[in-house]
Amino acid sequence: MSLLELNEVKVHFPVRRGVFFDRLVGHVYAVDGVSLTIEAGQTYGLVGESGCGKTTLGRAVLRLNDITSGQVVFDGTDLAALPAEEMRRSRRRLQMVFQDPLGSLNPRQNIESILAEGMAAHGIGADRAERRARIVEVLEKVGLPADALSRYPHEFSGGQRQRIGIARALVLEPDLIICDEPVSALDVSIQAQVINLLEELQDSLGLTYLVIAHDLAVVRHISDVIGVMYLGALVEEAPSDQLYAEPRHPYTRALMSAVPVPDPEVEDTRERILLQGDLPSPANPPTGCRFHTRCPWRQPERCDTERPALVELADGHRVACHYAAEIADGTLRPTRELAERILPEDEPIGAPATTGADEADEPEGAAGTAPVEAG
Numbered sequence: 001m002s003l004l005e006l007n008e009v010k011v012h013f014p015v016r017r018g019v020f021f022d023r024l025v026g027h028v029y030a031v032d033g034v035s036l037t038i039e040a041g042q043t044y045g046l047v048g049e050s051g052c053g054k055t056t057l058g059r060a061v062l063r064l065n066d067i068t069s070g071q072v073v074f075d076g077t078d079l080a081a082l083p084a085e086e087m088r089r090s091r092r093r094l095q096m097v098f099q100d101p102l103g104s105l106n107p108r109q110n111i112e113s114i115l116a117e118g119m120a121a122h123g124i125g126a127d128r129a130e131r132r133a134r135i136v137e138v139l140e141k142v143g144l145p146a147d148a149l150s151r152y153p154h155e156f157s158g159g160q161r162q163r164i165g166i167a168r169a170l171v172l173e174p175d176l177i178i179c180d181e182p183v184s185a186l187d188v189s190i191q192a193q194v195i196n197l198l199e200e201l202q203d204s205l206g207l208t209y210l211v212i213a214h215d216l217a218v219v220r221h222i223s224d225v226i227g228v229m230y231l232g233a234l235v236e237e238a239p240s241d242q243l244y245a246e247p248r249h250p251y252t253r254a255l256m257s258a259v260p261v262p263d264p265e266v267e268d269t270r271e272r273i274l275l276q277g278d279l280p281s282p283a284n285p286p287t288g289c290r291f292h293t294r295c296p297w298r299q300p301e302r303c304d305t306e307r308p309a310l311v312e313l314a315d316g317h318r319v320a321c322h323y324a325a326e327i328a329d330g331t332l333r334p335t336r337e338l339a340e341r342i343l344p345e346d347e348p349i350g351a352p353a354t355t356g357a358d359e360a361d362e363p364e365g366a367a368g369t370a371p372v373e374a375g
């Protein structure tokens, strides 16, 4: 059963200029038509470079950002259409865990007060004693001692603070938790502990997660399904193992090729894709396929003018690329100048499909090449 369904969700931020910011000069197309479904009890991992709209999408689900258009159907109700008071009540069931635990915890409140605040706002627990009992129970679940109650955020380590952030969500008994970069502020050694905790809690409490992260390794470990975002839109979505075994979108392949592999033999021989240019501005996204300005397989005309839909190629594997099938079976070769950088030296380059790669097709503003880096 699906718990959360997004239908063509758009979040466009107005850009205003003028002395009184009264002149509308354009929009930032932060999220520009995202449709996805999250099954109850599952984890959906959302990845992509910094600025691609992951956080804005997460916040839109909670209506912390205004939704320009589209539906956010949570357990059968379209949150985008709910009156403010009903939305406030629904928020108990949808919680967010933030990247920076310290920044999201009030330094002047002790842990009991931080956790009790949300409970009181949502009418959970008849009195202070009842709330305290519940808080103690949750602190134990997240691996914190009961004496944490009277302590303050700065007295805890980064990993413990993230546990407090998780506890703050859990005391409200949510169904869905949106974890926005839940471990990226933490030491690598602590990251695994927090990820394991999230998994244990999911198993014992039947939680559903939307995990937003730039780190593909983190997302892979925890996710059932992964969605890859580029400039406000999903470019690929697949069950986690399937995505790693057979990434189909050129952008996903580039992201994956930037992740180091621990085996030196594999590391030396595997595909490495260096993307040209920087991420275009979401205030002025490219026409056609948004990735065409950086795509090693770009075909002039169609890619420049026609926006590809997210199409199901295999069971649960959706890709937004006009040439996904041809790239996968090798009938479409990358363009010549990029091919030199992405193919092993002795592999022949060629194929007529690359002929469009002349000076005139150089993407605008492509100031060189840079390995793609997410987050």
Ligand SMILES: Nc1ncnc2c1ncn2[C@@H]1O[C@H](COP(=O)(O)OP(=O)(O)OP(=O)(O)O)[C@@H](O)[C@H]1O
Residues within 6 Å of the ligand: 013, 028, 029, 030, 048, 049, 050, 051, 052, 053, 054, 055, 056, 057, 214, 282, 375
């Ligand atoms: N309130 C806002 N007003 C205008 N533009 C915004 C606003 N919030 C975000 N943006 C822009 O929307 C785009 C998407 O931002 P968002 O934070 O969602 O990306 P992200 O993928 O989560 O990146 P990061 O990993 O760096 O947080 C960015 O270009 C950002 O500058």
